[in-house]
Amino acid sequence: MTSEYFSPRALRGLNRIGDMLIPGDAGLPSFSEYGCSEKVDDLVAYAPAEDIATLNTVLAVMAVAPTAVLRWLIERMTAVTPDQSGTIASLMRQLNFGLRGILFSLYYGEKAGSQYTGPDPLEVIGYQVRRVE
Amino acid sequence: MSETYDYIIVGSGTAGGLLAYNLTQAGARCLLIEAGKNFRKETFPRLEGDASAQMYWGGGFELSHDASMAFLRGKVVGGGSIVNQGLMDRFDEVAFDDWRAESGVDFFSLAAMAPYYDAVEAKLALHTFTAVERNQNAEKFVAGCEACGYEWKYLRRGQADCGLEEGNDCIGCLNGCHRDSKQSSMVVFVRPAEALGLELVTETEVEWVEPAGEVVRVHASQAGTAKTYQARRLILSGGALGTTAVLLRSGFKPRYPALGKYFASHPQFMFFAIYDEEINAHQGYFQTVNSKDPRFRPRGFKLENVFAGPASSALLFTGYGRAHHEIMRQYCHMACAEVAIRDENAGEIEVGKNGRLAIKKQLTDQDRRRMKDGTAVLKEILAASGARQVIESPLYFGLHLMGGSRMGTDPATSVVEPDYKLRGFDNIYVCDSSLYPNAPGINPALTVMALSQRLSEQLTRS
Ligand SMILES: Cc1cc2nc3c(=O)[nH]c(=O)nc-3n(C[C@H](O)[C@H](O)[C@H](O)COP(=O)(O)OP(=O)(O)OC[C@H]3O[C@@H](n4cnc5c(N)ncnc54)[C@H](O)[C@@H]3O)c2cc1C
Numbered sequence: 366m367t368s369e370y371f372s373p374r375a376l377r378g379l380n381r382i383g384d385m386l387i388p389g390d391a392g393l394p395s396f397s398e399y400g401c402s403e404k405v406d407d408l409v410a411y412a413p414a415e416d417i418a419t420l421n422t423v424l425a426v427m428a429v430a431p432t433a434v435l436r437w438l439i440e441r442m443t444a445v446t447p448d449q450s451g452t453i454a455s456l457m458r459q460l461n462f463g464l465r466g467i468l469f470s471l472y473y474g475e476k477a478g479s480q481y482t483g484p485d486p487l488e489v490i491g492y493q494v495r496r497v498e
Numbered sequence: 499m500s501e502t503y504d505y506i507i508v509g510s511g512t513a514g515g516l517l518a519y520n521l522t523q524a525g526a527r528c529l530l531i532e533a534g535k536n537f538r539k540e541t542f543p544r545l546e547g548d549a550s551a552q553m554y555w556g557g558g559f560e561l562s563h564d565a566s567m568a569f570l571r572g573k574v575v576g577g578g579s580i581v582n583q584g585l586m587d588r589f590d591e592v593a594f595d596d597w598r599a600e601s602g603v604d605f606f607s608l609a610a611m612a613p614y615y616d617a618v619e620a621k622l623a624l625h626t627f628t629a630v631e632r633n634q635n636a637e638k639f640v641a642g643c644e645a646c647g648y649e650w651k652y653l654r655r656g657q658a659d660c661g662l663e664e665g666n667d668c669i670g671c672l673n674g675c676h677r678d679s680k681q682s683s684m685v686v687f688v689r690p691a692e693a694l695g696l697e698l699v700t701e702t703e704v705e706w707v708e709p710a711g712e713v714v715r716v717h718a719s720q721a722g723t724a725k726t727y728q729a730r731r732l733i734l735s736g737g738a739l740g741t742t743a744v745l746l747r748s749g750f751k752p753r754y755p756a757l758g759k760y761f762a763s764h765p766q767f768m769f770f771a772i773y774d775e776e777i778n779a780h781q782g783y784f785q786t787v788n789s790k791d792p793r794f795r796p797r798g799f800k801l802e803n804v805f806a807g808p809a810s811s812a813l814l815f816t817g818y819g820r821a822h823h824e825i826m827r828q829y830c831h832m833a834c835a836e837v838a839i840r841d842e843n844a845g846e847i848e849v850g851k852n853g854r855l856a857i858k859k860q861l862t863d864q865d866r867r868r869m870k871d872g873t874a875v876l877k878e879i880l881a882a883s884g885a886r887q888v889i890e891s892p893l894y895f896g897l898h899l900m901g902g903s904r905m906g907t908d909p910a911t912s913v914v915e916p917d918y919k920l921r922g923f924d925n926i927y928v929c930d931s932s933l934y935p936n937a938p939g940i941n942p943a944l945t946v947m948a949l950s951q952r953l954s955e956q957l958t959r960s
Contacts, residue, residue, distance in 0.1 A: 390823035408547055412557030413854070443816050447566040447861075447894050458565035462893075465813050466558055470547030473808035491830040492808050494780060496544075496676060497666035 366402065366478075370409045370417050371424060376402055378427035383468050385439055392489050399486065400478015401471035408470055420463060503529045503697075506716050506729040508704045508744065510534075511577020512943050513930040513950040514735035515683025516618070519691040520954035528696050529727060530688070531718060533703040533740075534574035542580075542674030546807040549673030553581055555739070559895075562859045567894045569763060569857065571737055574674070575700055576684030578737065579943065581672060582897075583785055583804075584656040584680045586624055586944045588615050592795065593938035601935040602907035603916045605952070614948040614955075622681045623658040631662065633782035638771065638833040639803040640787055642883030648875070651790035656681030660783070668784040669807060705853070706748040707732060707926070714925055731957075733927045734903075734920075735950075739847060739855060741932040742902030745913070745920075746849040754913045754921065760904050761845030761859060762937035763896025767837045767869055768806070768814055769876055771885035777833050779805040798840040798864070798939065799872030801879070805834045814891035825889070835880065837872030840939030841865045847902045859896070898942050900934035918953045929953045 368376055383396030396402070409417050427435060442464070445457040472486055487493075504526040507514045518530045535552065543549040550558040552574075559568040572581040589608070597606040605611065632640065643650040658679045660668055671680055678685050692698060702720040714732040718725045734741040742758055751757050789801035806814065808829060815825050845859035861869065873890070880888050905928075906912025909921060914933050920926040929950050931942055938945070 386818040387822060388819055390820055390827075393823055393827075408551045409557070411551040415852075415854070416557070439818060443818055446892050450564070455564040455566075459561060462559070462561060462565060462568060462813075466550075469809045469812040470550065470558075473812060474545050474547035476547075486826075487808060490808060490826050491778075492780060494667045494670055495665045496670055497661045497664045498676065 368406050370406055371421050374428045375421045375424035376405070378424035379405065379467075382424070382427050382435065382439075382464060383472070385435060386465065386468055387472055392484065393486055394481065394483050396468060396472055398481065398483070399472060400481045401474065401476040403478040404476040405467065405471060407476065408467060416463070420467075423460070502713055503527050503727070503729040505529070505731050505733060506531060506714070506727055507733045507735055508716065509577060509734070509736035509740055509930065510575050510683065510688055510698070511572065511735065511737055511930070512579045512683050512946045514733070515576065515579070515687035515691070516947050516950045517733055517735060517929060517954055518696050519687035519694075520951070521957065522691045522694045522696040524954075524958040528691075529729065530691075530696055530698045531702050531704055531716065531727070532575050532698065532700045534572065534577070534700065536575040536698070536700040537580075537674055539674070539676050539678045542676055544670065544673065546673060546809050549581070553674065560739075560855065560857065562857045564860070567763070567765060567859055567896055569739070569896045569899060571739060571899055575688060575698070576682040579680075579682040580674050580684060582943065583672070584682075585785070585941045586619075586622065586654050586656050587941040589938055589940050589945050593940055597935045597938070601905055601912065603905055603935075605916070611945075611948055611952075614951040615944065617951050618944065618947040621686060622656045624654055624681075625657050626654045627652040627783065627786035631783050632786050633779065634777040635779035635805055635833045636783075636786045636803055638773070638777065638883040638885075639835055639879070642879035642881075643789065645882035646878050648789060648879065649791040650787050653786055653788055662783060667781045669780045669805065671784065672807070704736070704744055707734075707744060708748070709923055709926060712925075731925045731927065733929055733953075734932075735930040736932075737930050738899040738902045738932040738934070739857070741928055741930055742847045743849055743855055745903055746847070747853060750920075754909075756904065756911050757913050758847040758902055760843040760901040760911075760936065761847050761857070762841050762843040762900045762934070763845065763859065764838050764898040764937055764939070765841055765861065765865065765869070766802075766895045766897065767873065768804070768891040768893075768895075769835055769837075769880060770811070770814070770889045770891070771833045771835075771880040771883065772828050772887040772889070773831050773833065773885055776830050778830050779833055780807065794872070794875070795939070797871050798868040800838050800939065801872065801876050802836050802838055803834075804836055814893055815889060816892055833880075833883070833885070835876055837869060837876050839865055839868040839872060840937050841868075843901050843936045845901070861894070898931075898937070900931045900937055900942060903928050903932040904935050905933040906935060917956065927953065
């Protein structure tokens, strides 16, 4: 699995944080089982270069950070409200938007990895859209 | 350096497309410059993640300086009109009275703008929804409003033939309409203008502009290569953030103290209601009704019956791990509505040394009161509609981006003259949502078009 924008370690970090947020549940694959990080370039190719570089670093750190630290980070990141002031709160909100934005766009984006053979998450939640040309 | 055009128009969105069409049709040699890609109905991305990445600035959304609010703006030929919901509302007297009072511009009135609304509406296929077109999401909203004694109404939308009878679901239209039914600026104006001789350059971002006597030079970047174009007249139609950023990067801030100020965005707060039965809010027409209760307008909020695709919905919820899966399993049992407020124009747009936007936008005390007021009413409506659980998203979004280069008579508080000219320049015009004096609390696109129609008539007369 390679990416033009993320290092191999950053991709490991993406799968690790992805599995903590999207661990899988009866019938639904975990983020890494689904294999969608293979297609991350589809999305990040259009993001500003500076943002990609920052995300690459953040994800690389996430690949090696202790699990307890990641859990703490996820708690903080998902609990922060728009009204909390200060640099830390603002950083947490950026992470929350940035990381979850990519993870959910991949997982709910029909982007199964080459090894995945199970049902698509969209199918499991019942999302079917008819497109009449 | 290219040839000298009669007009260069920057931005092919709601305003730019219409201007390009009218001016080209009147015989002017026009160049339309657009930062985004040029899709056709066959090539629009099918899924929301790809669409966000490929058709929005920032690769999806842009955040305010402290990440407390996210802004959505289209970056594609057609601009906001490709990704928006196509709802077409005229302003009311309240909106125009406030604009006139704040800007000193006397044509801001329903009577003075009526001919321009008429002219634009004549160019669009408009459809007002009826009872048979309501999906279950709309049914729940209507039932809740009626149970609580609040008035609601059918929406009017720019659409030609959405194929509902043939079984088409409209949610995909937020990624660009694959039937060319939505009345986007691309379908209604840009393509016909190209047939008349309009020159369109895409994936080309204007960085700064330079007045040079009889002409204006436009400096842009195309896949990393510098390009310069010139015209006798320049019209900036890059939207509130786009136009204001170009003017700031061109060094106009010392000349216009109001440049970048008075930014508003109609912040939206989303609520998902979960029911025992299936709702399938993603099927059928996407949005057909909203609130019309006369008590809401003076209180500065309205309620919209909306929905979102799975990736966006997932982002809007807070839970993670198993809690995330539990919520998403109920996706087909969800209805959704939002509170949209008429916010104060206290935001400010800046450009950093690296050329990137810094958008300072926080809710004011009045904004918060309006949000709380609207939230209380919406929760009452959703409870009355039979919801067994209501989930309030903690994230704030701004989709109607307005101001930053506003029109007015006072140089201390405005940048653009009532004749749309950048103050002090005879050949630079601004025409888009950046010139809005304040937030109208009403869908902005039709009025952006009416204002553009007015400028086109002014220019073709001269
Ligand atoms: C999801 C969504 C739903 C919405 N729904 C509705 C609705 O139902 N009804 C309604 O009235 N309004 C709606 N809006 C808002 C509406 O779309 C905007 O108010 C409207 O499009 C603004 O028009 P504009 O011409 O000012 O800017 P835009 O339509 O945004 O056009 C600006 C164009 O300029 C381009 N541009 C910017 N900077 C540069 C540059 N430097 N160089 C080259 N090109 C540049 C952009 O890429 C863009 O294409 C919605 C918006 C969104 C995001």
